[in-house]
Amino acid sequence: MTVQGGVPDTSEARAAILERVRAALSAKGTHYPRTDSPEGRPSDIPAPAGTTHAVTELFVERVEDYRATVVRCPSTGLGAALAAALGEASSVVVPAGFGTDVPGQLLRERDVADVHAVEGIDAVVTTAALAIAETGTIVLDHGPGQGRRGLSLLPDLHVCVVRADQVVLTVPEAVTALRPSVMAGRPLTWVSGPSATSDIELDRVEGVHGPRTLCVVLVE
Amino acid sequence: MSRTFVGMPTFPVAAREAVADTQLRRNLGHATATIRARRTAAVGEVDDWEALRVKGAQAKDRVLADLDTYLLQLEARLTEAGATVHWARDAAEANAIVVAIAKDRIADDPTPEVVKVKSMATQEIGLNEALEAAGIHAWETDLAELIVQLGDDLPSHILVPAIHRNRAEVREIFRREMVTVGRPAPDDLTDEPARLAEAARLHLREKFLRAKVAVSGANFAVAETGTLVVVESEGNGRMCLTLPDTLISVVGIEKLIPTWEDLAVFMELLPRSSTGERMNPYTSMWTGVTSTDGRPDGPQDVHVVLVDNGRTTVLADVVGRHALRCIRCSACLNVCPVYERVGGHAYGSVYPGPIGAVLGPQLRGRQGALEQSLPYASTLCGACFDACPVRIEIPELLVHLRTKVVDDHRGGVPTPEAAARKAGAFTFTKASRLEKAQRAATAAGRLLGRRTHLTRLPWPLSAWSEARDAPAPPTENFRQWWARTRAGDAGDERGPQGEGQ
Amino acid sequence: MRVALFATCFNDTMWPSTPRAVVTLLERLGCRVDFPRAQTCCGQMFTNTGYAAESVPLVRSFVDVFGEFDAVVVPSGSCTGSVREQHAGLARRAGDQGLERAVEQLTPRVHELSEFLVDVLGVVDVGAYFPHRVTYHPTCHSLRMIRVGDRPLRLLRAVRGIDLVELPSAEECCGFGGTFAMKNPDVSVAMGSDKARHVRETRAEVLVAGDNSCLAHVGGLLSRQRAGVRPLHLAEVLASTENAPFTPEGVR
Numbered sequence: 018m019t020v021q022g023g024v025p026d027t028s029e030a031r032a033a034i035l036e037r038v039r040a041a042l043s044a045k046g047t048h049y050p051r052t053d054s055p056e057g058r059p060s061d062i063p064a065p066a067g068t069t070h071a072v073t074e075l076f077v078e079r080v081e082d083y084r085a086t087v088v089r090c091p092s093t094g095l096g097a098a099l100a101a102a103l104g105e106a107s108s109v110v111v112p113a114g115f116g117t118d119v120p121g122q123l124l125r126e127r128d129v130a131d132v133h134a135v136e137g138i139d140a141v142v143t144t145a146a147l148a149i150a151e152t153g154t155i156v157l158d159h160g161p162g163q164g165r166r167g168l169s170l171l172p173d174l175h176v177c178v179v180r181a182d183q184v185v186l187t188v189p190e191a192v193t194a195l196r197p198s199v200m201a202g203r204p205l206t207w208v209s210g211p212s213a214t215s216d217i218e219l220d221r222v223e224g225v226h227g228p229r230t231l232c233v234v235l236v237e
Numbered sequence: 238m239s240r241t242f243v244g245m246p247t248f249p250v251a252a253r254e255a256v257a258d259t260q261l262r263r264n265l266g267h268a269t270a271t272i273r274a275r276r277t278a279a280v281g282e283v284d285d286w287e288a289l290r291v292k293g294a295q296a297k298d299r300v301l302a303d304l305d306t307y308l309l310q311l312e313a314r315l316t317e318a319g320a321t322v323h324w325a326r327d328a329a330e331a332n333a334i335v336v337a338i339a340k341d342r343i344a345d346d347p348t349p350e351v352v353k354v355k356s357m358a359t360q361e362i363g364l365n366e367a368l369e370a371a372g373i374h375a376w377e378t379d380l381a382e383l384i385v386q387l388g389d390d391l392p393s394h395i396l397v398p399a400i401h402r403n404r405a406e407v408r409e410i411f412r413r414e415m416v417t418v419g420r421p422a423p424d425d426l427t428d429e430p431a432r433l434a435e436a437a438r439l440h441l442r443e444k445f446l447r448a449k450v451a452v453s454g455a456n457f458a459v460a461e462t463g464t465l466v467v468v469e470s471e472g473n474g475r476m477c478l479t480l481p482d483t484l485i486s487v488v489g490i491e492k493l494i495p496t497w498e499d500l501a502v503f504m505e506l507l508p509r510s511s512t513g514e515r516m517n518p519y520t521s522m523w524t525g526v527t528s529t530d531g532r533p534d535g536p537q538d539v540h541v542v543l544v545d546n547g548r549t550t551v552l553a554d555v556v557g558r559h560a561l562r563c564i565r566c567s568a569c570l571n572v573c574p575v576y577e578r579v580g581g582h583a584y585g586s587v588y589p590g591p592i593g594a595v596l597g598p599q600l601r602g603r604q605g606a607l608e609q610s611l612p613y614a615s616t617l618c619g620a621c622f623d624a625c626p627v628r629i630e631i632p633e634l635l636v637h638l639r640t641k642v643v644d645d646h647r648g649g650v651p652t653p654e655a656a657a658r659k660a661g662a663f664t665f666t667k668a669s670r671l672e673k674a675q676r677a678a679t680a681a682g683r684l685l686g687r688r689t690h691l692t693r694l695p696w697p698l699s700a701w702s703e704a705r706d707a708p709a710p711p712t713e714n715f716r717q718w719w720a721r722t723r724a725g726d727a728g729d730e731r732g733p734q735g736e737g738q
Numbered sequence: 739m740r741v742a743l744f745a746t747c748f749n750d751t752m753w754p755s756t757p758r759a760v761v762t763l764l765e766r767l768g769c770r771v772d773f774p775r776a777q778t779c780c781g782q783m784f785t786n787t788g789y790a791a792e793s794v795p796l797v798r799s800f801v802d803v804f805g806e807f808d809a810v811v812v813p814s815g816s817c818t819g820s821v822r823e824q825h826a827g828l829a830r831r832a833g834d835q836g837l838e839r840a841v842e843q844l845t846p847r848v849h850e851l852s853e854f855l856v857d858v859l860g861v862v863d864v865g866a867y868f869p870h871r872v873t874y875h876p877t878c879h880s881l882r883m884i885r886v887g888d889r890p891l892r893l894l895r896a897v898r899g900i901d902l903v904e905l906p907s908a909e910e911c912c913g914f915g916g917t918f919a920m921k922n923p924d925v926s927v928a929m930g931s932d933k934a935r936h937v938r939e940t941r942a943e944v945l946v947a948g949d950n951s952c953l954a955h956v957g958g959l960l961s962r963q964r965a966g967v968r969p970l971h972l973a974e975v976l977a978s979t980e981n982a983p984f985t986p987e988g989v990r
Binding site: 216 | 302330433445479532630
């Protein structure tokens with residue numbers, strides 16, 4: 018392996034691995050695949066109905082299950098809802114393209130180009146690309162209003178505004194809807210509740226490195 | 238982490254010590270019971286879980302059946318997206334690539350360092366030790382990995398590497414060790430998990446903000462789009478994947494999935510199987526060098542190292558290759574009654590538990606005594622197959638590998654076990670021979686008279702009778718009873734052939 | 739219907755009361771039972787320890803002995819699993835296509851005892867009487883290899899006089915595992931001790947299972963502890979009636 022300009026040349030390994038793969042795939046032999054499965058346990062949680070109302074109700078329930086907060090408001094009440102969600106936060110950053118006026122002392126995304134400038138900000142307000150009801154997940158594709166990735170990571174409070182019509186029921190629906198974002202080369206961040214760990218005795222603790230508080234503002 | 242798994246004893250020897258460790262037994266029993274209950278609940282919520290398992294297995298099988306094509310597709314998409322793709326045949330090559338890139342970026346720093354997202358692949362290749370040897374510190378940022386690293390310990394679980402430690406032990410490690418590598422633990426640190434997590438947050442934050450190079454693995458690599466996926470909980474992954482200038486991702490060649498839509502299946506299977514959650518707190522997906530609306534977002538110097546390190550050998554075994562479906566969820570560990578009592582260290586590698594017992598001897602070869610003992614480190618109870626989200630037939634694979642271990646030794650001087658099996662097979666091939674052997678048993682039974690239990694047996698049967706009474710043979714076996722009571726019945730017409738030889 | 743009993747080599751040699759109970763039970767239910775004396779062993783102990791080549795003659799012998807019967811009844815979940823889940827693979831591994839076909843034709847007719855009673859004979863109440871406190875351990879191979887489900891429990895619930903109590907953590911392996919009990923005795927005994935503790939917690943007098951090998955392991959631990967719990971095969975409970983209460987001879 019030679020290294021040029023800090024980039025190793027691994028073309029020899031590449032050829033060898035592809036050759037090994039092709040040789041391996043020509044191997045003969047047989048296998049009886051199993052077709053049995055454990056007996057299904059009946060689910061005691063009824064499958065949610067597909068109406069918009071049921072989907073949003075499920076979304077709220079599942080987000081709250083992660084010990085995240087949900088604030089529900091009509092579109093005319095968003096300003097007040099954001100004020101409530103931001104509470105005591107003294108510094109708040111708002112991404113480019115976030116359409117609503119946010120009350121209080123604001124920083125714009127362009128003011129905090131450097132990570133060290135983001136560190137120390139109390140709160141961030143973003144929108145989302147979509148949300149998933151079954152899993153209580155919000156997905157950011159970091160388009161307008163959502164900010165670059167670091168922006169929603171370093172502040173300790175993340176307030177995320179989701180419109181009710183952005184909530185899909187299932188993970189597969191979400192993945193299909195996100196295809197254009199991925200094809201456009203956008204990164205995705207899936208967020209399900211505040212950061213958490215179960216690494217000590219499997220005891221779940223909310224709040225490690227990401228925002229320790231997640232507040233979803235659901236606009237209906 | 239300076240400790241390694243090199244030179245570990247065979248499974249039964251290591252296990253003997255582990256089952257005698259009461260603290261370990263308690264920690265493991267509590268942790269595995271907790272996570273099993275959580276998984277059962279999360280899986281029970283999904284109506285078509287079994288159909289989902291089939292889909293997961295099929296997607297992985299599709300990738301493996303055309304792995305060369307998918308690898309080239311992934312490489313092309315990544316390259317188009319501005320990433321540099323490297324290939325490594327083995328651990329040494331993979332380490333050399335990462336070291337070369339890291340050195341070039343940070344060698345002149347006063348304290349050269351990289352931050353790491355938890356990654357099984359980098360543990361498998363011993364990357365931290367390789368970086369250390371090149372004068373570069375590698376900081377593990379996952380809480381459990383941090384506990385293992387600070388405690389100069391070995392991981393014992395795929396998902397929760399410090400599962401063998403309880404909160405009191407973690408507090409001691411943090412108080413003693415954090416000060417030696419950075420921000421010390423708070424003076425008033427208690428053993429509450431929330432306080433311990435807080436200590437880790439403070440300790441690592443300065444490293445995240447300072448580091449220029451991050452190293453990650455990937456849970457999935459989508460061949461169609463070139464997207465890498467890291468599934469995590471704490472936010473340490475997002476930190477590493479977003480803040481540094483350079484990102485090097487070490488990816489086993491079996492981590493590919495065919496299409497973007499296939500990812501949905503795994504995003505349902507993995508969190509519910511591993512942490513028993515509907516969804517893990519954070520998942521990051523990125524495709525090469527990323528920008529949002531024309532502005533750079535995240536590392537602009539992006540490298541992906543595709544690692545073989547034994548995987549193509551596994552692929553060449555049409556039965557054994559099913560182990561390459563593994564998505565490292567660790568559900569099989571949590572349901573395994575052997576793992577629950579022994580923990581991860583006895584398996585002698587970063588891959589413990591049932592999946593480790595089938596992956597280890599395949600990835601590393603069957604030359605070592607430890608590797609030969611691993612396929613036997615199971616009762617074949619089948620709980621692992623039922624829990625596996627991609628339907629890896631672990632019991633069948635264990636038997637398959639046992640056969641290979643036995644076949645490896647054929648031709649030489651037979652072991653006592655092999656000699657006994659050969660003699661046994663000879664006896665069982667003809668009923669007349671079996672009857673002769675059985676007569677010896679009933680004769681012994683008559684000699685033992687009214688004794689129903691034997692409490693002490695000679696070697697090698699003493700392995701049984703050390704803790705268990707053994708039944709005394711009956712004075713009349715079933716065959717004799719049948720002949721005595723049913724003589725002339727239809728069954729007798731089909732009597733054993735070869736009588737009177 | 740020509741019904742053959744595959745006693746299994748372990749039962750034949752060490753626990754003859756079990757296949758005798760099967761004969762008693764099936765005859766009481768109106769079956770004519772054959773015991774082809776050429777039968778030996780399913781080969782599981784060879785297959786599962788890695789001696790696949792040694793198992794192949796036993797697969798061949800099994801097909802020869804049982805091929806013509808309408809049903810083969812096996813009082814062991816584990817041996818049933820060996821026949822149904824492993825024989826075809828062994829034949830294929832040996833490259834013997836004729837044998838593989840013969841195995842595939844025979845295996846659907848091989849039934850574990852509780853499967854035969856519930857699925858083939860269609861009975862749940864077999865007319866048994868067993869006035870004892872009983873707990874049931876579902877053995878791994880009956881549960882997760884051949885998937886007998888709750889058939890044994892349905893049969894036990896229909897037994898008159900029985901006081902059937904649930905075993906805590908019932909579905910967890912007892913730690914026997916065939917060769918595992920000898921190759922990894924420490925872990926095997928650790929698992930068995932937990933199982934024995936759960937059995938004692940039920941205060942049952944009798945521990946019932948569908949595999950005598952697992953019963954020998956847990957029973958051996960209970961015996962060493964002088965726990966006063968008798969391990970008993972499902973067949974022996976089901977064979978017992980008011981007129982002919984079953985009296986076990988062999989003890990595990």
